[in-house]
Amino acid sequence: xxxxxxxxxxxxxxxxxxxxxxxxxFGMVRILPGDPAFLILGDRATDQKAxxxxxxxxxxxxxxxxxxxxxxxxxxxxxxxxxxxxxPVGDLVLTRVPITLALAGYAMGLAAVITLTFGIVAAVNxxxxxxxxxxxxFLFALTTPNFWFGILLILLFGLTLHWFPVAGFGETLxxxxxxxxxxxxxxxxxxxxxxxxxxxxxxxxTLRSDYVRTAHAKGLSERLVLLRHVLRNALLSTVTIxxxxxxxxxxxxxxxxxxFALPGTGQLLIQSxxxxxxxxxxxxxxxxxxLVIVVNLVVDLSYSFLDPRVTYE
Amino acid sequence: MxxxxxxxxxxxxxxxxxxxxxRTIRVNPTLLTGLGLLGLVVLIAIAAPLLxxxxxxxxxxxxxxxxxxxxxxxxxxxxxxRDIWSRxxxxxxxxxxxxxxxxxxxxxxxxxxxxxxxxxxGKLDTLVMRVVDVLMAFPFLILVIxxxxxxxxxxxxxxIAVGVVGWIPYARITRGETLATRHLEYVLAARTIGCSSGxxxxxxxxxxxxxPALIYVFTGMVLAILTGATLSFLGLGPQPPTPEWGAMIAxxxxxxxxxxxxxxxxxxxxxxxxxxxxxxxxxLAENRGG
Numbered sequence: 240x241x242x243x244x245x246x247x248x249x250x251x252x253x254x255x256x257x258x259x260x261x262x263x264x265f266g267m268v269r270i271l272p273g274d275p276a277f278l279i280l281g282d283r284a285t286d287q288k289a290x291x292x293x294x295x296x297x298x299x300x301x302x303x304x305x306x307x308x309x310x311x312x313x314x315x316x317x318x319x320x321x322x323x324x325x326x327p328v329g330d331l332v333l334t335r336v337p338i339t340l341a342l343a344g345y346a347m348g349l350a351a352v353i354t355l356t357f358g359i360v361a362a363v364n365x366x367x368x369x370x371x372x373x374x375x376x377f378l379f380a381l382t383t384p385n386f387w388f389g390i391l392l393i394l395l396f397g398l399t400l401h402w403f404p405v406a407g408f409g410e411t412l413x414x415x416x417x418x419x420x421x422x423x424x425x426x427x428x429x430x431x432x433x434x435x436x437x438x439x440x441x442x443x444x445t446l447r448s449d450y451v452r453t454a455h456a457k458g459l460s461e462r463l464v465l466l467r468h469v470l471r472n473a474l475l476s477t478v479t480i481x482x483x484x485x486x487x488x489x490x491x492x493x494x495x496x497x498x499f500a501l502p503g504t505g506q507l508l509i510q511s512x513x514x515x516x517x518x519x520x521x522x523x524x525x526x527x528x529x530l531v532i533v534v535n536l537v538v539d540l541s542y543s544f545l546d547p548r549v550t551y552e
Numbered sequence: 553m554x555x556x557x558x559x560x561x562x563x564x565x566x567x568x569x570x571x572x573x574x575r576t577i578r579v580n581p582t583l584l585t586g587l588g589l590l591g592l593v594v595l596i597a598i599a600a601p602l603l604x605x606x607x608x609x610x611x612x613x614x615x616x617x618x619x620x621x622x623x624x625x626x627x628x629x630x631x632x633x634r635d636i637w638s639r640x641x642x643x644x645x646x647x648x649x650x651x652x653x654x655x656x657x658x659x660x661x662x663x664x665x666x667x668x669x670x671x672x673x674g675k676l677d678t679l680v681m682r683v684v685d686v687l688m689a690f691p692f693l694i695l696v697i698x699x700x701x702x703x704x705x706x707x708x709x710x711x712i713a714v715g716v717v718g719w720i721p722y723a724r725i726t727r728g729e730t731l732a733t734r735h736l737e738y739v740l741a742a743r744t745i746g747c748s749s750g751x752x753x754x755x756x757x758x759x760x761x762x763x764p765a766l767i768y769v770f771t772g773m774v775l776a777i778l779t780g781a782t783l784s785f786l787g788l789g790p791q792p793p794t795p796e797w798g799a800m801i802a803x804x805x806x807x808x809x810x811x812x813x814x815x816x817x818x819x820x821x822x823x824x825x826x827x828x829x830x831x832x833x834x835x836l837a838e839n840r841g842g
Contacts, residue, residue: 252685255682255685256685256686256689259682259683259685259686259689260686260689260690262686263686263687263690264698267698267699267702268702378827378830378831378834379823379827381774381826381830382774382778382823382826382827382829382830383819383822383823383826384778384781384782384785384798384801384819384822384823384826386782386785386798386801387801387815387818387819387822388819390801390805390808390815390819391815391816391819393808394808394809394812394815394816398808398809486688486689486690486691486692487691487692487693489691489694490691490692490693490694491693493691493693493694493697494693494782494785494786497786508694508697509786509787511701512697512700512701512788513787515701517701520698520701521698523694524690524694524695524698527690527691527694528689528690528691528694531689531690531691532689
């Protein structure tokens, strides 16, 4: 299969997944027994209030028409009105998304540095103490609850040593980088724990291959073999996992935002749930799913450009 | 094979009792450490009433904010004067239960789906795989939070929310294994002598594909316990005053400088359970040459 066919198939799949995502979100509040209006307002709401809400959300219209309104609204950027803030959901969510994305991107950058450093050190020292130490250290990082680790970082580096601010994200770019360092590090350590395992395994496997022996035989330095020959091939599968982990990263960012009091999507989501602001919850869920779909598409496509040998199935 | 077996016809073959292979579980240091740690945790969960001198929800305002190693309170007390050790020990029961139950049903359901789609293929396989594609598009935690926001907080709803996506890894693992198994001789043999698809899947394929899924159970439990603690940290889990590690961490946050132990200690408990389960999973994987 050629690259064009592959891309076309991949896009068709993406359209299908997008359709499925909207069906799931749309159906979620409607398949449950009981009246969604009372679900949102609470049991003690008056009948009149419930009727108003049904009207506002379009719940009194036919099912298919409701779905169509929901999807076409999203396509136009109209995601309804927030019940709590009384303003368009789209504006509310989209002003928060950049903060969450910045945090996720920062974490990915840090994770890349951490993974490369420790992955290579572990692989070239296979079985010796640096390898064991890294393995045990990142086993802990994998199982540490990230919200708890974030609080510990605040306690140590914020409240005790005063090296980093404990809340907010600053105003200028250097300030952003400084303010977001601890939250990004919290997320990056957990992400790296997954990636290092993979990269270590890949490097060890690649080191055994014939072309690496050839490179050694023709007298290339250890460093050159590792960086130019081994790493390039070993990184491919790690990059794929990187993409697959994006969903976890976004989910983690939501929690970490509440820990570090960052005014991103996460904070809005938690607020909206407490206030039963269902249109906002719905919008955030869709936007985050779309982000994951797009990132995975980009990873899959870039993969096919990075490694020309990849045959598409 | 014995001489007798050579001449047997199909009717007799079906009655041959399966050869019981003695699969010894080799105990490596990783597995042993994990099992030891988990044993300790389970012991604490079972014997919580015997090991703790206080009621985990009894408030004693005269004793609030006592630091660890205070007389009578090994791990100190919280803002309500409740004994932290008692709360951590009782919470062990709850968090182990969350880990176990959030994995049990997804494991069974996912396992069956994986074997069925892998063996039968066709439209069922396509349909299930597309459903998986859609569910995988959601960030796990956000979908769980969204479902919890509709169902409302509480333990049963937590199991449902985690279960909606929790079955996917098991289905993927067993499906992959089944695809690799379905063309092997013993499956063909079973089909030749007229076994039904259901019988082949249950009696022949299931025992041979379930091991990798079982290994993943331990990773799944870590994920479930962390998810449970996260939700309860966000206020969506078991409601106060029920002792739960995530909720305890959230309560302690307000008193971070005043009483660091309120936040630090429940997190350590979570870490110990997570490390124990991960070590067991890793140890079992090592045994299989992973």
